[in-house]
Each structure stands twice: as C-alpha cells, then as structure tokens.
Amino acid sequence: MTSPLPPVVFVHVHYPDIWREMAADLAAAFDRPFGLVLTASCRTTSLVRPQTPHLCFVHEIQVENRGRDVLPFLIALNRLDLTFDIGLKLHTKHSEHHDSGDDWRRFLTRSLLAGDGNPDALALMERLPVLGLMAPAAHLLPLDRRIGLNGPALAALAPRIGLSGDLAAIEKLFFAAGTMFWFRRAALARFRDLDDLFEAERRQTDGTAAHAAERLFAAAVEHAGFVAASMDAVPVLRVLGEGAAPLPDKASLAAIAQAEANKDNPFTSPVSALLRRHRWLLVAAHHASARLPYPLWRLARRLFRLVATR
Template sequence: MGKPENNAKGVKGFFTHLITLLWWHLPIKREGRKRIKDFVFTRFRPLFCHTKVYRNWKEADMLSGITYNENDVDYPAHWPSVGHGKIRQPSPVAVDTSPIDDLAIILHVYHVEIMHEILRYLVKPSNQKVKLFVTCPHEKAEEINGVLSNSHIYHELLAFENRGRDVLPFLKACAVAFEQGYGLILKLHTKKSDHRMAGSIWRKEIFNALLPAKARTDIIEIFNGNPSVGILGPTGHIVPMSLYYGANAKGIGYLCRRLGVDTRELHDMAFVAGSMFYARKEAILPLLELDMPDAVFEPEAGQLDGTMAHAYERGFAISSYAAGLWIVDNRFDPRNPQPAITTNHRFTW
C-alpha cells in the first residue's frame, strides 16, 4: 500500500488534470476564458493566490500593463542576468536581397515514425535546391541515419543532448546552415502532442501548408518579392501573443529584455503556434546572437508548458519584430500584409 501522502498527491493530480480537461473543453472561446480568469482572480484573489494558474495569470498581466522590470521579477538562477552579456537594441536590419534559390530545412526528430511523413514530401521532384538538416538526441542518431541514408535526400545529421525540445537543436543547426550560406530556413519537427487528441490533425494541417513542392515554390517567391517578410507560418496557426502566454510570461519578458523590446509592444504581436515556419536568416539572428548557454533550457521531463523552449517559440516572433520584419501566413498578399490571426486556436491549450 502506498504512503498516505503519495496517495493524496495522486488524488490531487487526478483532480487537477480532470479540472484542466473540463476547462479546456468548455465551449468558451479564448477571449472569454481570459475575461473569466481576469474576473475570478481579481475578485477572489485570496482563494487562488497560491496556485500556479494564478501566478501564470499574474505574470501575463504584468506583461500586458507595464515594461517588464528585471528588478521586479524573480528570474531562475540559471538564466544569465539581463544586465550582463549581449543585449540587442531593436532596429530594422539590412536584408540580403539576393535571389533565394535554395532552402535549408531544419527538422528535429524525436518521433522517428513521423519523420517518414515528412520525407515523403521531400522525395518528390521539385525545382528547389534543398538541404535537410536533421537534429536529434544522441540515442536516436543511428536509427535516423539509417533512414536518411536510404532516402537519397541531401542531408546532414546533427546529434545533441535531449534538451530544449526542438528549439535548442534548431538554434544550433541554424548556426551551421547560416555558415554554409543558407538564407532561408524551414523549421519543422516531428510534432506528436500526445496531450492533445487532435495532435495528428494539427501536424498534417501544418505539413500540408508548408511542405508540398508547389507550396515551397510559392513561399520562396514571397520571400524573394518581399524583403520585409521575416517569418511565414501556416494560415490558421498564427495566434495573438497576448492570449497565448500560457505559463511562459516570465520567459517571454526575459527574452524581450535581452532583445531590447518593450513588453507593452507584445500586445500587437502574434506568433506561430506549433513552431513550424519559414524564416529569413535576418529574422532569427537577433535571437541567435544572444548566444544563450545550453543550461538556460531545462532538461527534458515531459513538460507541457512553461519551459524556456516554450518561451522561445514566442521568442522567434519577437526576434523578427526586433529586426523590423513582418510575420505573415502562406496566403500572404503584399497589398494587405497582415496575417490572418486566429484568436481561438483549436489545437492549443
């Protein structure tokens, strides 16, 4: 028989999970959920002030109302001090307007079976020069190398510690791809989202928008014809930053400080949910040049939210903004460059 305290924790965890499921499956849109939390946490603060969901709400509220002041925030000790190291001042960058005729696809593989879905798109004939950079944990490298060798796709395999989800390996692979002269990146990963029953639908929607040969051709033409486009994501998966902070407000505020962005400007920003998108080199460089140590990213422990990797998913948009570049979707129209913003993303908790 288990110890009483362990049984109590198990019961508490079960009910917490049950309440979370009920909350997210109520037929209430994201904006309505925010209004409910604003009302409940403001009027009944003493009942909730010691809960994690209240702390997340409070940190997001701080981001919305004031400039995030490092002196007011208890950053984890393993995050480099904002007052030390590189701090970039936002300013429009000079974009390389040379015609883009090649593409670096950076694919992080954790679920090898899903990698096969992606490779099926890439083995079909196309008119792009594509190099596939595959990142993975060390323990999966041998299996993945065998799959890639049989695919006859031009590739490079980069194995890393299983840390930072798809984000830290992506940053490391970006440095390699940029060094090799690639100026346009397609970021992909073998998304499974086991905590979301619709995870496979989400993944296929994104793959179908970004991966077919014609889609790649059309998107490269968008970047060639519009130097102000920094990041392009799939239509229907671009969401407002202010409604989707989750448990990441502290990390987002930290990245804003490092990038020199006033957090009040987050209200008008959007990011790509699912973290799969095309990006111009200049949109990623502000974030990459922060040169953050690997230790900033938490070791993998099955976290669903609240890690530095989750903050960086939003941080790519902040980086593009800091460079003076737009975020658009794949239905981009230069006469109206604003992307279609989805305020009630059906795949995101």
Template sequence: MPNIAKLYEKAIALDLFDANWYTATYKLSFSNEYEAFNDYLRKSPYVDISPSLNFNSACYLRDNPDVYHSGISPLEHYLSTGYMEGRSVFPHKIEWTPRHTVSQAWEDEPIKKQHRYAVVLHIFYEDFVDRFYDALYGVNFNFDLYVLTTEVSLVDRCRERFSKNPRIDRVYVNHVPNRGRNFGPFLVEFGKELLEYDYFLHMHSKRSLYSGQEQSQWANYLIEYLAKDKHVLSQALQILDHHPEYGIYYPVTFWNLPPWVNHWLQNKGIGRHVLANKYGITQSEDFFAYPAGGMFWARPSALKDILEQEWAYESFPPEPLAADGTELHALERIIPYLVKNKGYKQLFYNPTSGDFTEDDSFIYRSYLADNYGRLLHAVNCHQIISFDVFDTIVYRDHLEPDIAKFKMAEILNLGVSGMKFVEYRNQAELELRIANNFSGDVGIYDIYSKLAPSLATELSPVQLADLEFQLDLAMLSGKATMVELVNAIAAQGKTIFFITDTYYTRDHIATLLKKSGVTCPYELFVSSDLGLRKDSGTMWNMIDRKLTTENNKNRFLHIGDSVTSDAQNPGDRGLGNFHILAPMDKWDAMNYPSIRKEFDIKNILHVFKWGPVVSQVGAHPFI
C-alpha cells in the same frame, strides 16, 4: 480503403461536393473534378476546407471528435456511416478572411538559382522520416538538409532515406541529446551555419496532446503548407523573394486548437523577461501571432539575434518539461518580436481563402465567429455551469481595481497622494503573499490589519477594508448578457457555480452578485475563503476531486475571461471550459487604437480617460 469512385458519385448525388465552388473558393486548379475531390479527401482531415456550400467540414469534426481522431475525411465518414447514423451537417460558413492580401502573380515560376536554401528537421518519431521525405520530394529548388535526431537508430536511416532526394545537395545528420525540444538542438548544432543561407525551413516531428490524446492533424497541417503543397510553397517563396519586408512565413494557426492558443499563457513573465533582458525588446500584447507549433520558413537575417547567439544544451531545461511556462515555450513566442526587431514583418497563408496576408487578426478567429452562439451550444451540452466573476459576470467602470484604492486616499485625507496609497496598499498585500510563500490566498481584512498601523487614520482595519469594498462595489456593474444567461440556465434546472480568485470575502462576492442581478441559487467558491486559487491550479484540483467524486466531471463547464485561470488550468485537468474575451482583449480584437502599453495605474490620467471606454466595449464580451 474506401471506394473513391462510389464516394464521389454519392457526394454528387447528395449535392455535397461542388468542384467549381471548391476550386474557386480555395483558389486551386485541377485537371478534372475527380482530382479536386481527391484533393479534398486528402486535406480535409486536418485542414478547414469544405467540399461545398452544403457541408461544413470543420463543424462536423468539432461535433464528432471520434471522426476527428480517426483521421479520415469528414465527408467520407458522413457518406460512409454518418448519414445512416443521423449525424448532423451544417452549411459552410466563413469564420475569418484576411482584411488585405498579398499578390501572388508569379504562377509557380522557377525559384531563383542563386538563392541558398536549408531545411532543418528535428525527428523524434521514426514515422516522420518518411513523412518528411514525401513532403520535401518534388520541390523545384536545391537545398541542404540538416537532420537532428535523438535516436541513434535513426541516424543511418535518415541519411540513407533523404540522400535519395535529387534536390538535396548535402545531408547532415546529427545525433543529439533529448534536451531543448525542437529549438535547442538546431540552435546549438546549426544556428551559425544557417546564417549563410538566404532562407531556411524548420520542421519537427510534432504530436499534439492538446485534446488529451496523441494526434497528427496539427503537424500534417503545418507540413502541408510549409512543404507538401508545392503550389503554396512556390508562391510563399516567390513572395519572400519579391517582398524583402517579410522575414518569416507560416500558415495561420491550426483551426482546431483552443481559441486562446495565440496568447502568452503561462509564458508571459519569462517571455517578456527574455525579450527585455536579452534583446532589449518591450512587449505589451497578450494575444499575438507566432508560429504555433514551432514550424516556419524564415530569412536567417530576421532571426539573427538567436542564430548568432552562443547556445549550449545546458541553456535549456532538462526533460521532463512542464506542460507550459518554460523558457522553451517562451522561445517559440518571442520569434515574431525578434523578426520585427530586425525590421521585418510576418507573412501568413490562409487555406480557407487561398490567400497570403500580413493580417494577423486570425488570432481572434474563434472570437469573431459567433462566439455567443458557440457558448450557448456548449452550455446546452452540460449540466453544471461555472462562472468566473470579475470581467466575466461584472465589470468595473475604469477596469482597474486600484481606482477604488486611489479614491480612498482622497476620502480619508491621509496626507499622501492617491498613487502613493495604492503603492502602500498593494505592497501590504504582496508582503502577506510572500510571507505565505505565495500559497493559499490573502483576505482584505488581513491586508488592512497589516497596513492600518502605518496610516494616519482612526478607522479600524475592518472599516478600511469595508470602505475599499464599498468604493469598488459602486464602480462594479453586471454584464447584462452574462447575468441574463446565468438566470436563464438556472431556471432550466442547471447547477450554477461561481469560482473567483479575490481578496474579498464570500459575503462581499454574494453582495456583488446580488447587485449585478443574479437571482438564482448557486454554489460559491472564493479563494480568500478556501485558501485555494484558480491561477495556481489548487482551486481546480479541488473542483476536479469534487466533480470526480460526484461522477459529474463530464457534465461540468466553466466560463471565464482569464486565459490561464479560466481556460488553460481547468483544461489541463480535463475540465470543460469556454473562454470569453476580457475587456482589453476585446478592444484589441476589434482593432481599436492600441492603448494597452500605457494602461497602468501609474498613468492615472490615461486610465481615467480610456478606462470607461474600454469598459463599455467589454460590457458585452462577444463580438
């Protein structure tokens, strides 16, 4: 155990802890400075809080993953060994603050007696029994506890342990099958019962594997601001009580997750299908706020659609589950839309400012905080730098590749509308993919070999394919910032890869890169040439094998705008990656008027109107 008194003295001597600044910045209250220091040491392994203006805790943990995974306070590590090891420290920097806040004027007044509270715990790991007990002990309201566990051995232990909390009126402990993860069992076992309460809390024994190894920081963070921090908990429940418009509460997304965690990822198709077909809800965003990690407080009325539904364990896929892209992964993400559909809003707590807010722009937090500077730092730490092409190195005048096809119909005078030709052209591509069982990829010459016989034109398939490319090429330009980066780092001796999913050929992409201003040597990986794709993961499997064979895996970094193809998929294989915002995502991040829902080639006038505007915003991918 560290000598806290000596750590405190050293922190003061080095001007690394400022109690007045700490309490004012995070809106906290302590009886003395030593108590404030202990609060910082306890929270800082998992909360993005700094001890003073002179020490950035989050930056220290990001730069030193060994410290992060050790689970100790970053300042404690620095004072104990990091200082002598010469580890770098940086000044505190605010990454995000809410644009508006919700009043907290109730000073921890007693919770209203007439409210009925329920807490639902899903416990898979035994050590969480004590962690949840400690977190819930000392709340200033009575509640009923519903415990679900997959382990028979934990049934009696949970019942005995939680019965010691004087605030718990009734304890229900159910042994459940290992199916449905944390959501399935509570919906099957207790969904309808929860409708009888005013509020309920859902927590589970989460251990994150985002970094490739087990860690508890994410769970600690969520438990802290949903139950353990009694001041925050009291304020959250008071806000819910005074503001009936809020239907769900949870802290902003954990700070050390990938920046793209607030995205549909591989769950877009199934998530939108469930929303539309089960609940009649349409949704168009790619990035959005949801309770990442699956823990939250809610009014049962806000989630009535799923609580009153008839669920069975067979409603959920059996274990083992895929890492993403299942109905359970989608279920977590549809929660905010169910809440909104019932007329409620979401409430968030931001620990880095000590504020409650309904501002959900924290989902772009990492992109708003010097993302270009972070990119340069990441590039400097790697030797093989890989880039996506479309919307990363180059951008289109109107965003949509279908515009080139639309123009073809006008030029060729095919006797069909531009929209109808786009439909024919895309259908031919789809039929080829279906014939291939969506394996490998298709090329543009194959597409026009299939399509040409049905067109009223004397042009050959090759001529038609080349015409589409030339029309598209005319609308494509290089992103100056990214092209300059490519040429600059190549001049420093770094190896450059370009990896792209496209029906265009290697020669087409080489021509495009030359037009965009890329002048350096590079290796080119094109899906239509290799029969491998990033979005399916097959391209990344090949890249992984290549880098592993050459002992270069740790020296590799990929940069791209697609969350799944350029970030999640390589990341799942342990490949370094850096995500930049696609043009429409940047448009949304900058809080411009929402146009995504109407932005479809079928609404051609809308595309012609807004495409160039969004395209120019995205020409520089950083905010």
C-alpha cells in the same frame, strides 16, 4: 525570382517514425535544390533521407534531449557553417496532449509546403525581401491570453534577443503557433548564445524557454525590420511585386499580413480554451504533469478532457 542560394530545411526528429512521413512530404514538395539539416537525440539508427534528386546536402547532428525542438534548431542554425538566405523550420510534432496531434502536424507541414514544386512561401520570400517569416495558415495568432505560465521564461529570453520583457507589451504581439515556419536567416540573427536558458526535459507542458521562444520568434523578426505573415496571406501577397509594379513597403506589407491572418485556429481544443480562461487550472495541470507518474498523468489528462468538453 529564384534565389541563387538553395533553401535549407531544418527538422528536429524526436519521433523517427513520423519523420519518415515528413521526408516523403519534403521529397514531393521540391522540384528545385534544397539542403537538409536533421537534429536528433537518443537515436540508434540512421535517419531516412527524402528520396529526391533535388536534395543537395544533408547534415545530421546528434543533440541532447533539451529545449524541445527549439534549442536543437538554434544549435544547428548557429554552429553549422551554412550559406543560405531562407530556411524552413519543422519538427516531428506529436502533441500527445492533443486528440488531433497527427492531423495538426500534417496541417502545419502541408500548409508550409504548399505549392507546385516550389513552395508558395519560399517563392514569396524570394520575391519580397522584407518578408522575414511565414507561419502556417491560421497559426499567426495574437498572444493575448496565450502567455500562460511563460511569463518568467519570456522575461528572461526577451532582453537577450533585443525585445522588451514587459509582459503587457508582449501580450499585444503575434506568434507563430506550433513552432514551424519559413524564415529569413538575417531575421533571426539575435537568436544566438542562448543555450543557458534551456531547461532539462521533465515533461513540462508550459513555462520553458522553448515555449517562450515559440512566442517570440515572430516578434524578433519584426523587431529586426522584417514582416511576419501567415500562409493565409498568400493569395494577396502573390500578386505583389509581379511585373513592373513596385515592391510594397514594409508598412503596407505588414498591414496586409495582419489583415489576412486567420485568427481562428482549427486546432484550438476546448481544453486549451478553458485553460486560457482559468489560469489556476493551467498551473495545476503543469504541476501534475511534472510530478505524477506518466501513466497516471495520462489518465488524469483524459479525465480532464472529458470534463472540459462537456
């Protein structure tokens, strides 16, 4: 059943050239009304619009360059007077630290937009009210050994959104890697009044409030009484609730979501795997990125990749 409220797509545009491609993807994905909220910092030209008759409104907000894509999303989510139930969070992910950054972004967005004019994730969330978040395929991942340098940021953020700041407990959770996902607005109700946690941008590679929020969105959704799943579960979830069959309860849906989640992320690089195994290397990379001149940091990063992949 289609919701009477159009979904709203939130996109943080840090790279306008990438947004042009994403705008075309959005136009092709929807044969039904949807709204669009664009956040951007330090821009001088108007952002392009998806060329589609199904776009029913656009809000454009200029924000400071702080909090990566997360703080702009929260600002838009909480300060605009929008009436909607289901939203989609995207951003112009570039991932300069990753050799396949553009391919990674396309994988994320196209996984979330998959469907024949009505994205599969959106259709499922409209049919299954207990679904609170849908992550891209292969991107609902265990937090075990993925906390990295984010311990202090997680400990600061978790209590503010109603979660325990115990890192041992957090490591047992799952997260939506890449910070792109479909979400139910009610499931993110606790993400309010958090601006003070977000640091100024200094090319940090880890350890910020934005990195912490990435690791807690799915946990907050489940704490609010909803289920977080990934697009891997679509084939199974699609048949639930059809016809006269009763809707599954939360426990059954959560079990399916966990069983179907593909934990083998194809974009986990050898470098990332090495950093997760050796925390001291992660600490060194973090400090180098913050202190070295950018050209020198890029050279050091390339050399490290070369060594790590041998």
